[in-house]
Amino acid sequence: xxxxxxxxxxxxxxxxxxxxxxxxxxxxxxxxxxxxxxxxxxxxxxxxxxxxxxxxxxxxxxxxxxxxxxxxxxxxxxxxxxxxxxxxxxxxxxxxxxxxxxxxxxxxxxxxxxxxxxxxxxxxxxxxxxxxxxxxxxxxxxxxxxxxxxxxxxxxxxxxxxxxxxxxxxxxxxxxxxxxxxxxxxxxxxxxxxxxxxxxxxxxxxxxxxxxxxxxxxxxxxxxxxxxxxxxxxxxxxxxxxxxxxxxxxxxxxxxxxxxxxxxx
Numbered sequence: 001x002x003x004x005x006x007x008x009x010x011x012x013x014x015x016x017x018x019x020x021x022x023x024x025x026x027x028x029x030x031x032x033x034x035x036x037x038x039x040x041x042x043x044x045x046x047x048x049x050x051x052x053x054x055x056x057x058x059x060x061x062x063x064x065x066x067x068x069x070x071x072x073x074x075x076x077x078x079x080x081x082x083x084x085x086x087x088x089x090x091x092x093x094x095x096x097x098x099x100x101x102x103x104x105x106x107x108x109x110x111x112x113x114x115x116x117x118x119x120x121x122x123x124x125x126x127x128x129x130x131x132x133x134x135x136x137x138x139x140x141x142x143x144x145x146x147x148x149x150x151x152x153x154x155x156x157x158x159x160x161x162x163x164x165x166x167x168x169x170x171x172x173x174x175x176x177x178x179x180x181x182x183x184x185x186x187x188x189x190x191x192x193x194x195x196x197x198x199x200x201x202x203x204x205x206x207x208x209x210x211x212x213x214x215x216x217x218x219x220x221x222x223x224x225x226x227x228x229x230x231x232x233x234x235x236x237x238x239x240x241x242x243x244x245x246x247x248x249x250x251x252x253x254x255x256x257x258x259x260x261x262x263x264x265x
Contacts, residue, residue, distance in 0.1 A: 001263040001264055002240050002262070002264075002265075004239070004263045005035035005068060006028045006035075006036055006037070006242050006255065007204070007241050007242060007243040008036065008038060008039045009243065009245070010242050010243060010246050010255070011027065011251065011255075012245060013042055016042040021038050021042070021056055022055075025060055026063060027252060027255060028255075029064060030252065030256070033065070033259050034066065035065055035066045035068060037068040037241055038056065038067055038097060039070050040069070040073075040093070048093060053096035056097060057097040057099075060098075061098065066100045068103060069099040069139070070103045071086075071090050071093070071102075071105075072105060073104055073105065074086060075104045075106055075109070076106060076108045076109040077107060080108050080110040080112065082114045082118060083107065087141070088125065090141075101139060101141075101142050102142070103143070103202070105146045106144070106157065107151050109160055112163075113159065113160050113164065115169060115172075116167070118172065118173075119169055126138065127139070141173045142175055142176045142201055142202055143157075143175055144175070144176035144181070144204070145157060145177065145192070146185070152181060152184065154191065154192050154196075157175065161199050174199055175201060175202075176201070176203070176204060176241075177204070179204065179227060179231075180205075180207060180217055180243070180244075183208045190226070190233060193234055194233055197234050200235055201235075204240075205227060206219075207219065207220040207221070207244065217244045217245065220244070222261065228265060240262050242259065246258070
């Protein structure tokens with residue numbers, strides 16, 4: 001059975017903003033999940049301060065959960081330059097939380113991955129030699145495919161990992177593969193899975209309904225062919241995150257059912 005994480009937004013963005021992430025640690029454990037993904041965009045600035053993150057990390061630890069720190073900040077700015085400040089800030093937050101993964105969006109990578117500079121920053125942070133699963137205080141930096149063309153293009157991710165491999169740093173950072181987000185960006189999830197599987201260290205699972213700007217995330221059906229095919233292409237031993245909303249009327253039941261399903265899918 002794969003380790004399953006519950007992404008905080010699965011409990012409802014409004015609920016997280018109202019009650020705070022810590023209020024949902026117990027529900028995450030009771031559902032049978034092993035991890036909880038903390039979302040920066042669902043926090044106010046005070047909750048993202050180091051002491052508040054340490055307190056949240058200890059609450060998760062008491063529940064036997066390991067955290068993921070997720071930020072909407074991007075590794076590369078719109079002009080294609082490496083955003084060193086965003087990377088440093090994300091790692092600092094992840095360390096305070098005790099996160100296994102620090103997840104950023106890819107952003108505006110356009111040809112030059114600036115590998116030497118990326119190596120230098122991660123070496124300065126003490127992260128250049130980390131691997132997936134390394135314990136606190138060494139979070140693993142991963143980049144996620146987003147819903148926009150910029151940061152959600154398969155060519156960008158292929159280019160990034162080709163550049164890292166060419167420089168002899170193929171394991172410098174990893175990838176969060178979001179099955180649903182490829183559809184927002186107009187990419188084929190199975191094509192992306194075949195191309196990027198060696199670099200995937202964390203998977204976001206969700207189905208997509210609607211079209212164009214009216215797309216939204218939803219729970220995959222038990223026989224969802226796309227989700228099952230994508231999971232079959234991707235590494236079986238990496239954590240899988242639930243990033244679709246639970247039914248508010250039966251939140252706990254829904255959470256437990258989908259944790260069991262995704263862990264065995």
